[in-house]
Amino acid sequence: MKVLKKTEVVRLKQVEHTNNEKMILERVEHPFLINMWGTFQDVRNLYMVMDYVVGGELFSVLRKSQVCE
Numbered sequence: 521m522k523v524l525k526k527t528e529v530v531r532l533k534q535v536e537h538t539n540n541e542k543m544i545l546e547r548v549e550h551p552f553l554i555n556m557w558g559t560f561q562d563v564r565n566l567y568m569v570m571d572y573v574v575g576g577e578l579f580s581v582l583r584k585s586q587v588c589e
């Protein structure tokens with residue numbers, strides 16, 4: 521499950537990025553991509569329920585390797 525703090529999404533100006541991620545993952549079915557099973561939210565967080573993959577989120581891995589700079 522991917523958990524995003526609403527305050528951080530807004531502070532980092534990632535609202536559009538987060539909405540696009542949700543829209544794309546809802547529509548895409550491909551064996552090389554993660555399946556998203558659903559989303560929900562509470563007062564503080566946004567939740568994306570996805571298949572578990574060892575190694576973490578690809579964007580985070582790329583950022584740590586400095587490929588996304």
